Amino acid sequence: TQLLEQSPQFLSIQEGENLTVYCNSSSVFSSLQWYRQEPGEGPVLLVTVVTGGEVKKLKRLTFQFGDARKDSSLHITAAQPGDTGLYLCAGMDYGGSQGNLIFGKGTKLSVKP
Amino acid sequence: DAGVTQSPTHLIKTRGQQVTLRCSPISGHKSVSWYQQVLGQGPQFIFQYYEKEERGRGNFPDRFSARQFPNYSSELNVNALLLGDSALYLCASSLGLAANYEQYFGPGTRLTVT
Numbered sequence: 001t002q003l004l005e006q007s008p009q010f011l012s013i014q015e016g017e018n019l020t021v022y023c024n025s026s027s028v029f030s031s032l033q034w035y036r037q038e039p040g041e042g043p044v045l046l047v048t049v050v051t052g053g054e055v056k057k058l059k060r061l062t063f064q065f066g067d068a069r070k071d072s073s074l075h076i077t078a079a080q081p082g083d084t085g086l087y088l089c090a091g092m093d094y095g096g097s098q099g100n101l102i103f104g105k106g107t108k109l110s111v112k113p
Numbered sequence: 114d115a116g117v118t119q120s121p122t123h124l125i126k127t128r129g130q131q132v133t134l135r136c137s138p139i140s141g142h143k144s145v146s147w148y149q150q151v152l153g154q155g156p157q158f159i160f161q162y163y164e165k166e167e168r169g170r171g172n173f174p175d176r177f178s179a180r181q182f183p184n185y186s187s188e189l190n191v192n193a194l195l196l197g198d199s200a201l202y203l204c205a206s207s208l209g210l211a212a213n214y215e216q217y218f219g220p221g222t223r224l225t226v227t
Contacts, residue, residue, distance in 0.1 A: 042203050042218030088155050100169050100211055103155030
């Protein structure tokens with residue numbers, strides 16, 4: 001069974017600080033996706049990384065896919081209160097079906113003004 | 114364009130009852146997947162439907178069933194509800210099979226079983 005472990009589970013920081021969230025697995029994934037979810041709402045896709053070693057930037061967010069395609073990280077520069085939410089990583093599982101996402105448990109981020 | 118829509122938004126049911134949740138995908142999307150998200154956990158895959166056929170099933174009991182209609186909307190049915198079925202049920206749509214296309218999630222249906 002493929003598993004994705006995210007760390008830290010909770011993160012509370014002040015506005016303006018930098019942070020990194022990690023997503024690790026013992027399995028290789030063909031792609032990894034990062035989502036942000038706010039309370040009572042569905043996850044919103046932020047980025048998809050496909051190539052080992054790939055780095056993608058989305059304004060103050062930087063996403064990296066590990067060379068071996070087993071891990072990924074999300075770095076936020078100068079965090080703002082609007083960044084508050086649950087950050088989920090998800091990998092595509094092709095085993096036994098036509099593709100479904102396996103999610104980590106998420107990192108709950110709180111950015112205080 | 115409208116995103117994925119789900120109804121109802123919230124639902125309260127009693128143990129043993131049955132429930133039907135509904136999902137309308139993004140216009141032009143032909144695949145719908147269902148996920149269950151228990152409080153404090155990431156979403157867990159239940160079903161994927163593409164062109165009205167089941168294309169994947171997660172590790173859920175037979176009390177869970179689903180179908181997809183000719184207009185690509187979908188229903189998720191859960192029979193004989195248990196307290197542990199309380200969760201946010203998410204629907205995601207994609208252009209084609211989820212293996213090949215990104216999935217976009219709806220706001221979810223919050224089910225509470227008492």
